[in-house]
Amino acid sequence: MAPGVNTTDPLALSVHGNNPQNLLETITRQKIYACRYWKEICFGLDANGVMSKGVDLKYAGSTFGPAHQPSPFICLILKLLQISPDIDIIFKYIKQTEFKYLRVLGLFYLRLVGSTYDIYNHLETTLTDYRKFVVRKPVAIGEAQWEVRTVDDFIWELLNDEEGYVLGMSLPRLPKREVLEASHKLRKVDDKRRKSELRGDKRVKEIVKHKRRMERIEKGLLKEDDEPASKKKKGVGLFKKEKEEGKGAGAGAEDKAPKADSVEFWNEERKKLGLSELKSK
Template identity: 45%
Template sequence: MANTTVRGAQAIHGQNPQHLVETVIRNRIYEAPFWKEHCFALTAETIIDKAIELKAIGGVYGNNKPTEFLCLLLKLLQIQPEKEILVEYLQADEFKYLRALAVMYIRMTFRSVEVYEILEPLLKDYRKIRYRNSAGYELTFMDEFVDQLLNEERVCDIILPRLTKRDVLEDNGEIGPRKSRLLDAMEGRSEKGSDRSRKRGRSESRTPSRSRSISPDRGSNGRFRSRSRSISPDRMDTQP
């Protein structure tokens, strides 16, 4: 009973939600001590406490041992929380691993249009997160993780369901075009520049023109200095 999908759960992509995780990995999760000791009888509410305690994302490591992240992902597939609850997971900004768990689940279970609409705004989340693989821990970022979910076929050792290409959805009118953040910033800058030029034109038309010169003693010899920052392994984020 502990490994069965909740009664009344809807099929996802035409199959049992738990079967979205490959059989080999799913069986290893069922045998994992964390699954047996901490995932039993979890609900959509109590799973939050376990997600908050996570220290990393990841798939399998060592001798094909599943991570706690993967165990909780399977538990979400088993209990199938409502969409409103998942949105609450995403909005809990202070708990980044809870958000990571939610975006992974959404990518695996939601329709392509909803996946783009929900996940793309999270590309602005640049917080550091840990990824556990067979070699140990490595540093990644939330936006990189979301980008992988949108573009790669396998993430955290899980084969993701097929995602319809964005340009196809745009051609069918199912989703609007995605705007570049750089383009938005440039457009905002140009609008501000045009506003300033209009104000300057109005002020100059109201006052007589005067020539102004800058004396040498008022000149500026300031310099611009650029600084680069690098993230070393010893500064890896350790916040849950």
């Protein structure tokens, strides 16, 4: 049976012992129910419909402006809470790599309703996503409303924010990884392996750094022939070292060559002409 306009699907399981929609504050829910996007766009959506709307998102956020208007992002979050799709569908939102806002939508929803194991497992394995996305902040008049963030930083905040308050919304409490490792609920990962798996290897970071540099060149903030000072310094030092090594090698060769007035020198010349060697006295 399909749920009513604002009621939770009767087949939906409770989350943390509550109605899933109650994970959002009452005042926020009421504003969402009253907004045009909820009434016109979210009406009748299923999980596939939410996915198509998630692909079209231009920014993430909760509410904005003096009237605290709900963003399309938070409207879709509430819709997911209302219909409570199978968790495997949310995993697909997260695993796909083409649409970053759909991934962010899935990550935030999973942080709200997921089990501790699923949250750590799926959020940590996505930490190598360094793409930028836009956040609209719930700020006062006169303050900057827009913020550019990266997906990996957003995930770290979802996992580690001590206040549990992300995008202007309160999140359920999440136990620390160390506690879960000690109770054997999560596989323990050593620091070196964790850095490699979760934060990406050096090659990935270099690729990201190169992409950001190319973006700055396209915007005219950097000239194409400009190189980082560290790279220039390294290049000069390397060239200087090679030059010194070459100079040293040449000097060694000159020291080994026989002098023109020596018997060895003339013996080499006679050998080239097919003559017998001179006898040294």
